[in-house]
């Protein structure tokens with residue numbers, strides 16, 4: 468049982484702790500007010516977000532371990548739980564699509580036995596490339612957290628530049644570098660029927 472002497476001491480310690488937390492919160496709020504919206508959003512990430520990002524960064528090191536591929540890692544989370552993990556395995560699998568985010572998405576879909584990842588959040592050690600970002604949209608992932616921005620990666624490896632592809636995607640179809648041309652237009656409606664009737 469708690470003695471009557473210990474109680475005021477304990478109470479003071481608890482109150483001091485709560486006050487310190489309150490003060491720290493106020494200071495953090497003040498710091499955030501001076502940040503850009505993007506920085507603010509990043510700083511406002513909760514402790515769990517930082518833990519998941521640390522895991523993605525940890526996984527990025529697996530990518531370089533057995534010459535799997537470039538050092539990128541990713542974690543997919545739903546309702547506070549990790550549902551998929553991945554790291555770049557392009558070199559190992561000889562698969563250009565085996566980026567960390569795609570691998571994490573494949574892992575989650577396999578485990579959940581479902582291709583719909585609506586409501587989940589992805590943590591990527593580096594800002595996703597256009598391929599990964601497209602799949603993020605297609606699978607219903609609601610938010611992306613990244614640690615290393617594109618421009619920092621490009622400084623080390625120009626081959627990993629994604630600005631060109633992002634720019635291409637903003638152009639009208641007829642102005643892109645890779646021609647995308649329709650052929651056999653007469654068959655379009657016939658084969659479209661299978662979409663309608665399935």
Ligand SMILES: [Zn+2]
Nearest residue numbers: 566595596599
């Ligand atoms: Zn990618």
